[in-house]
Amino acid sequence: MHIEDVRNYCMAKKGVTEEFPFDEVTLVFKVMGKMFVLSGLERIPSAINLKCDPERSAELREQYDGSITGAFHMNKLHWNTLILQDLPPKLITELIDHSYDLVVSKMTKKLRAELENLE
Template structure:
């Protein structure tokens, strides 16, 4: 998956915005203001960081050794870095969904209601 497809998939999710809060190179995707994905626009090969359940994160790192690694500049427990062009696209979309769902699951009732009210 290339970065354009990754971006399009993230942006199609409900309540998602994109911004550059760290620098002009790091694109961050947030759902209702909470980060669930980020990617460097200059780093090659194309990579993305996604939040992940800690046990699943370890399993993925073992199964996709060198292709899914501990989160670059992130918590190594809760974030993975994917080499986008080497991870199967279906798995990448599943992991984007997983990251998004983990973040949404931690929302307050008020924030969840705000998300649910979006068209």
């Protein structure tokens, strides 16, 4: 999976925007203003950071040793880095969905209602 595929997948989700809030090479996808995917566009090989449940995060790091690691410059308990070329696309999209769902689940009731009402 390439970063363009990740971008297309993320942008098709409800309430998602893309931004460069940190610098011109760190692409961030947000749902209702909350980050759920980050990617350093200059990184070789291509990688993304995703939010993840801590228990699942530990299991994934063990199962995909070296291809899924604690996210650089992020809370490693809650964020993973995925090396895109090393992982099956189905797993990547599943983990993007997981990150999106975790972020949505932590939103206020009002923000979740706004998201629900988007077309």
